[in-house]
Amino acid sequence: MAGVTLAKLGAVAEQRWGLLTTAQAEEVGVSRKQLSRLTATGVLERVLQGVYRMPGSPELEHQTTYATWLALGGTGPRTSDGVAPVVAAGVTATLLHGIGDFLPDGLDFIVPARKSTRLPGVRLRVRKLTQDEVVPVEGVPTLTVERTIADLLEQHIDRSLVADTLRDAVLQGKLLSPRDLVAYLEPVAAARRLGDGISLAGDLVELSGVSPEGWAHG
DSSP states (O other), X not given: OHHHHHHHHHHHHTTTTTEEEHHHHHHTTOOHHHHHHHHHTTSSEEEETTEEEOTTOOOOTTHHHHHHHHHTTTTSOOOTTSOOSSEEOHXXXXXXXXXXXXXXXXXXXXXXXXXXXXXXXEEXXXXXXXXXXXXXXXXXXXXOHHHHHXXXXXXXXXXXXXXXXXXHXXXXXXXXXXXXXXXXXXXXXXXXXXXXXXXXXXXXXXXXXXXXXXXXXX
């Protein structure tokens, strides 16, 4: 019987880094009581509240981010604009993209409507996003590099750190659209009275010491 239960859980977990949630387990007929029993006997590992790891699954670099995204309902229905219900943002997005030099003090996600969570160190921000602003990174819907850079400035992250993030993105070939960057920076520049998106992007490029491909036409 235990073998059948594990097979059911494994079929779910193999889709998402070897992890699964309590809700996903219940959908395939595995109760909370069974999950507790399997965890108590060491068959399953509890990663965080409501999220478990299957036996034999490797511990991944961004496992806490993955598990948190699952716990927040990241696999749920998309918005009317076709965007995932939970999107990695801010410093969390930079870590997934592999750019910048930040010491995270929590996890940052964008959701389409007000949502509460008891998970410690998790920040949820309500924003309406479009599909163009989001890209999957290692299976997690994440703000694009260009949108991430603008998002960092919106959160008053030090501009030199944002410029370092831009530099990494350029050197790694991950900043794909200077034009999009300018567009995303436009409202930030207006709100801070920093000119327009082009001038703010230009300041970041100058601070970064590198020039994105196509920047002259940005």
